[in-house]
Amino acid sequence: xxxxxxxxxxxxxxxxxxxxxxxxxxxxxxxxxxxxxxxxxxxxxxxxxxxxxxxxxxxxxxxxxxxxxxxxxxxxxxxxxxxxxxxxxxxxxxxxxxxxxxxxxxxxxxxxxxxxxxxxxxxxxxxxxxxxxxxxxxxxxxxxxxxxxxxxxxxxxxxxxxxxxxxxxxxxxxxxxxxxxxxxxxxxxxxxxxxxxxxxxxxxxxxxxxxxxxxxxxxxxxxxxxxxxxxxxxxxxxxxxxxxxxxxxxxxxxxxxxxxxxxxxxxxxxxxxxxxxxxxxxxxxxxxxxxxxxxxxxxxxxxxxxxxxxxxxxxxxxxxxxxxxxxxxxxxxxxx
Amino acid sequence: xxxxxxxxxxxxxxxxxxxxxxxxxxxxxxxxxxxxxxxxxxxxxxxxxxxxxxxxxxxxxxxxxxxxxxxxxxxxxxxxxxxxxxxxxxxxxxxxxxxxxxxxxxxxxxxxxxxxxxxxxxxxxxxxxxxxxxxxxxxxxxxxxxxxxxxxxxxxxxxxxxxxxxxxxxxxxxxxxxxxxxxxxxxxxxxxxxxxxxxxxxxxxxxxxxxxxxxxxxxxxxxxxxxxxxxxxxxxxxxxxxxxxxxxxxxxxxxxxxxxxxxxxxxxxxxxxxxxxxxxxxxxxxxxxxxxxxxxxxxxxxxxxxxxxxxxxxxxxxxxxxxxxxxxxxxxxxxxxxxxxxxxxxxxxxxxxxxxxxxxxxxxxxxxxx
Numbered sequence: 001x002x003x004x005x006x007x008x009x010x011x012x013x014x015x016x017x018x019x020x021x022x023x024x025x026x027x028x029x030x031x032x033x034x035x036x037x038x039x040x041x042x043x044x045x046x047x048x049x050x051x052x053x054x055x056x057x058x059x060x061x062x063x064x065x066x067x068x069x070x071x072x073x074x075x076x077x078x079x080x081x082x083x084x085x086x087x088x089x090x091x092x093x094x095x096x097x098x099x100x101x102x103x104x105x106x107x108x109x110x111x112x113x114x115x116x117x118x119x120x121x122x123x124x125x126x127x128x129x130x131x132x133x134x135x136x137x138x139x140x141x142x143x144x145x146x147x148x149x150x151x152x153x154x155x156x157x158x159x160x161x162x163x164x165x166x167x168x169x170x171x172x173x174x175x176x177x178x179x180x181x182x183x184x185x186x187x188x189x190x191x192x193x194x195x196x197x198x199x200x201x202x203x204x205x206x207x208x209x210x211x212x213x214x215x216x217x218x219x220x221x222x223x224x225x226x227x228x229x230x231x232x233x234x235x236x237x238x239x240x241x242x243x244x245x246x247x248x249x250x251x252x253x254x255x256x257x258x259x260x261x262x263x264x265x266x267x268x269x270x271x272x273x274x275x276x277x278x279x280x281x282x283x284x285x286x287x288x289x290x291x292x293x294x295x296x297x298x299x300x301x302x303x304x305x306x307x308x309x310x311x312x313x314x315x316x317x318x319x320x321x322x323x324x325x326x327x328x329x330x331x332x333x334x335x336x
Numbered sequence: 337x338x339x340x341x342x343x344x345x346x347x348x349x350x351x352x353x354x355x356x357x358x359x360x361x362x363x364x365x366x367x368x369x370x371x372x373x374x375x376x377x378x379x380x381x382x383x384x385x386x387x388x389x390x391x392x393x394x395x396x397x398x399x400x401x402x403x404x405x406x407x408x409x410x411x412x413x414x415x416x417x418x419x420x421x422x423x424x425x426x427x428x429x430x431x432x433x434x435x436x437x438x439x440x441x442x443x444x445x446x447x448x449x450x451x452x453x454x455x456x457x458x459x460x461x462x463x464x465x466x467x468x469x470x471x472x473x474x475x476x477x478x479x480x481x482x483x484x485x486x487x488x489x490x491x492x493x494x495x496x497x498x499x500x501x502x503x504x505x506x507x508x509x510x511x512x513x514x515x516x517x518x519x520x521x522x523x524x525x526x527x528x529x530x531x532x533x534x535x536x537x538x539x540x541x542x543x544x545x546x547x548x549x550x551x552x553x554x555x556x557x558x559x560x561x562x563x564x565x566x567x568x569x570x571x572x573x574x575x576x577x578x579x580x581x582x583x584x585x586x587x588x589x590x591x592x593x594x595x596x597x598x599x600x601x602x603x604x605x606x607x608x609x610x611x612x613x614x615x616x617x618x619x620x621x622x623x624x625x626x627x628x629x630x631x632x633x634x635x636x637x638x639x640x641x642x643x644x645x646x647x648x649x650x651x652x653x654x655x656x657x658x659x660x661x662x663x664x665x666x667x668x669x670x671x672x673x674x675x676x677x678x679x680x681x682x683x684x685x686x687x688x689x690x691x692x693x694x695x696x697x698x699x700x701x702x703x704x705x706x
Contacts, residue, residue: 162614166617194506194614194618196506196509196618196619196620197618197619198614198617198618198619199617199619200617201585201586204586207587207606210606
């Protein structure tokens with residue numbers, strides 16, 4: 001475990017190892033092969049931020065460049081999955097999913113149900129999520145909740161390099177369509193990652209910090225900001241338990257409720273807009289299933305109900321911060 | 337200054353760079369004896385008691401509960417009653433003036449290495465120099481880190497190897513049969529690869545059965561045997577633990593199983609469970625563990641008993657009296673020449689729970705081997 005690699009390298013390694021293991025795994029997306037077919041350097045790019053770089057020379061038949069047409073190549077990936085391949089399609093930003101919604105939620109998500117369980121759709125759609133890159137309202141959204149809403153899809157949001165590798169391997173081996181959400185601000189994050197292959201099961205939250213006073217439920221990049229807040233709060237004697245959901249669908253309800261049973265105080269931290277979000281979903285779940293355990297109202301720390309602003313100063317205000325998380329924790333601790 | 341002893345933060349394992357003072361077992365003024373538990377310290381990985389280095393009086397708590405201290409930092413002072421307070425104050429001041437914490441990253445200490453044995457990768461950690469060589473063999477589901485409280489202390493004046501058995505740790509996960517012969521062949525191959533003609537073998541649980549197998553098959557390679565909570569001496573074993581461990585794939589399934597390994601449940605912290613879970617997720621591990629179970633056990637019992645081998649070379653047995661995996665009664669009836677040490681306070685992981693005592697037993701036993 002001594003080896004440290006980045007979140008981005010962990011994703012690349014998972015793709016490489018699964019392609020080595022299974023000849024039906026293929027990678028496709030805009031510039032994933034680095035502009036193959038056009039003049040110039042081969043394997044020059046590897047997707048917009050270079051995540052797939054290096055795969056094309058090793059697997060020239062299974063790394064495909066696609067036209068800039070999400071509706072076309074996402075449909076092609078879903079069709080290839082239905083026909084027995086295991087495609088991993090890169091859809092640059094989750095913000096662009098709108099143009100291929102029918103392919104994803106009317107087709108891929110429904111096949112297994114509408115064909116009596118006979119049709120499998122083992123497709124993975126890798127996509128970047130989240131704010132912080134100064135990329136404005138059409139490249140920065142956290143739309144995890146929209147896909148979590150759709151039965152038939154699985155939704156994965158790794159927070160660490162270790163989880164990114166293990167969850168992507170699980171995503172590729174899973175027989176259902178998976179929306180694999182990579183937070184663009186985490187690509188450079190370093191962490192211990194085994195060189196060997198491993199899969200992390202879906203629906204298993206990770207308790208990243210033990211505490212007895214307040215449960216912080218979160219996922220993705222917000223895990224790190226929550227940990228930062230929890231570390232500061234520990235100095236003033238408040239012990240937070242931080243739960244990283246890892247997958248929002250399926251959802252590990254048991255781990256959340258078990259923790260709430262212990263603490264009775266909850267803060268949900270979600271980078272999405274506040275309405276119809278993972279934060280509201282988790283809050284409703286706790287209010288319904290663990291009402292008797294609660295000692296204070298459930299607090300939510302989310303982005304405001306606005307698009308992601310382009311101005312640096314406004315984007316910084318938009319994203320939940322450790323200070324806002326600390327304030328929410330303090331509020332539920334001080335309540336009564 | 338031999339009447340004053342500094343108690344410092346120990347280094348348990350490669351990754352430990354600091355310790356948190358969790359609880360003092362003794363108060364200033366208490367008489368203390370060498371080997372008694374003095375203070376609990378937690379690392380990221382594990383919590384354990386720091387033992388008293390000498391007889392005397394605990395004169396000072398220099399560290400208080402909650403302190404986060406680097407390796408080697410001062411925890412307390414043991415001294416005789418007649419040593420004046422001023423002298424202790426001076427020692428504390430001098431210690432703090434001269435103390436420089438070791439940077440974990442710049443430590444440059446021994447790191448695990450990888451070697452090919454029969455075309456398969458074996459990870460090992462070597463420490464210390466000396467004419468005597470020790471080889472530490474972990475048990476089912478373990479790895480070389482199980483010896484984190486033992487390897488460094490035993491490496492004073494000796495060459496000590498700990499390795500990941502095949503199917504375990506970061507060694508190759510492929511096993512042909514999973515039988516003791518395969519494990520023993522890998523260990524012999526490893527000894528060839530590092531040019532180790534003979535060694536004192538220290539085996540825990542299944543690792544002890546592997547050591548016994550080597551003692552039977554290749555007696556010239558074995559200078560002595562230290563069998564810690566060993567397999568291979570009797571039929572009975574907690575097969576539910578073994579099967580449960582092989583099948584567990586979540587923290588909630590794993591934690592109650594790991595708790596059975598220790599007499600003191602507090603030792604099973606979240607990091608320990610996480611580390612085992614990370615190992616268990618690696619490709620090929622479940623197959624390796626299941627293969628090992630089918631090869632080595634039948635009808636819930638140990639298939640191969642090697643009791644007869646115990647008397648053939650210098651051997652000792654160390655057993656945690658609270659072992660819930662293999663019954664300590666299996667040490668009964670061994671040849672009279674084989675010392676059997678029961679450690680009242682320890683469970684199956686006796687070498688972790690009673691590390692200092694186990695280390696002392698190993699060191700003094702080896703010193704007496706011709």
